Amino acid sequence: MKAIHFHEFGGPEVLRYEDVPDPQPRKDQVLIKVKACALNHLDLFIRKGLPGVKLPHINGSDVSGDIVEVGEYITDLKPGQRVLLAPMTFCGICPACTSGRQNMCPQFSVLGYLHDGGNAEYMAVPRVSVLPIPEAAETESLTYDEAAAVPLVFLTAWHMLVGRCNIKPGDTVLVLGGGSGIGSAAIQVGKMFGARVIATAGDERKLDQARDLGADHVINHYQQKISEEVKKITNKGMCDIVFEHVGKATWTESMKSLKPGGSIVTCGATTGFEASFDIRFLFTRQLSFLGSFMGTMGEFHEVMKHIFSGKLKPVVDRSFPMREAVAAHKRLEKSEQFGKVILNP
Numbered sequence: 001m002k003a004i005h006f007h008e009f010g011g012p013e014v015l016r017y018e019d020v021p022d023p024q025p026r027k028d029q030v031l032i033k034v035k036a037c038a039l040n041h042l043d044l045f046i047r048k049g050l051p052g053v054k055l056p057h058i059n060g061s062d063v064s065g066d067i068v069e070v071g072e073y074i075t076d077l078k079p080g081q082r083v084l085l086a087p088m089t090f091c092g093i094c095p096a097c098t099s100g101r102q103n104m105c106p107q108f109s110v111l112g113y114l115h116d117g118g119n120a121e122y123m124a125v126p127r128v129s130v131l132p133i134p135e136a137a138e139t140e141s142l143t144y145d146e147a148a149a150v151p152l153v154f155l156t157a158w159h160m161l162v163g164r165c166n167i168k169p170g171d172t173v174l175v176l177g178g179g180s181g182i183g184s185a186a187i188q189v190g191k192m193f194g195a196r197v198i199a200t201a202g203d204e205r206k207l208d209q210a211r212d213l214g215a216d217h218v219i220n221h222y223q224q225k226i227s228e229e230v231k232k233i234t235n236k237g238m239c240d241i242v243f244e245h246v247g248k249a250t251w252t253e254s255m256k257s258l259k260p261g262g263s264i265v266t267c268g269a270t271t272g273f274e275a276s277f278d279i280r281f282l283f284t285r286q287l288s289f290l291g292s293f294m295g296t297m298g299e300f301h302e303v304m305k306h307i308f309s310g311k312l313k314p315v316v317d318r319s320f321p322m323r324e325a326v327a328a329h330k331r332l333e334k335s336e337q338f339g340k341v342i343l344n345p
Contacts (some may be wrong), residue, residue: 029127041268077127227257230257248273
């Protein structure tokens with residue numbers, strides 16, 4: 001089969017469109033013909049070099065496609081079904097997994113990080129990873145590209161806002177990078193729960209698109225000082241929740257945007273991992289700094305119900321043939337996208 005393979009770490013030029021061995025599914029696995037695979041910033045980090053990644057490697061965490069073959073131990077799936085994959089791997093037998101806290105599993109990882117992912121024509125995965133796309137009126141129009149745009153960002157946004165912050169109606173939520181895949185998901189989750197959402201983006205096109213998704217207010221984070229704009233928008237009330245994933249470039253402004261007792265929740269740091277702050281600001285204002293990593297299988301199934309019902313909608317920026325993975329990586333690296341960039345085998 002064809003895949004996007006890389007044999008060394010580096011820039012987009014290390015990506016190769018080449019032949020690799022076909023996967024050989026076990027009796028407890030499902031063979032998927034990949035129709036679409038969405039890019040994430042994790043793909044860029046892995047390509048540049050992350051601990052634990054064995055070369056050569058195939059990226060890809062967000063996968064949709066068709067079932068080709070079902071292992072003999074699996075009785076509830078059949079060839080031809082349209083599916084998408086849970087974007088994570090875990091052992092399934094430790095105390096964390098068996099109590100429904102898979103993202104606390106010692107072996108928990110993102111699909112396509114420590115093992116080969118979905119930037120290929122075929123993929124063999126365990127049954128637990130496979131979610132059939134319902135054959136209902138609401139999902140008949142869900143394309144493979146849209147299905148691939150969902151799993152990682154919506155699961156992560158759901159866990160951050162619902163699982164970690166207990167978002168409630170009336171909360172004011174600041175979403176950093178509203179044009180990103182995770183940001184576009186967070187805007188929608190926030191509005192679904194009746195929150196007031198302030199989103200940031202880097203140009204007028206993205207600001208308009210954030211409004212179209214439901215953002216009540218928008219801030220150009222390149223031209224405006226985020227905390228000062230938040231102060232104006234909220235009449236000095238500030239935010240209950242700041243949805244962070246940018247890191248070093250925005251951390252101070254994010255912290256200044258919180259009201260006393262507010263929470264920053266973060267799932268990443270695309271601009272850098274080091275941030276400094278005055279600890280007195282943390283304890284005198286009784287702020288909460290919350291880390292968040294993906295989510296649980298229960299949360300995955302919960303948020304997917306809202307996708308399949310049409311309450312939450314995937315946002316696809318642009319699709320590329322898989323052989324043009326270099327161009328797709330460059331688009332994401334330059335932050336030119338609004339929503340998810342997709343690769344099609």
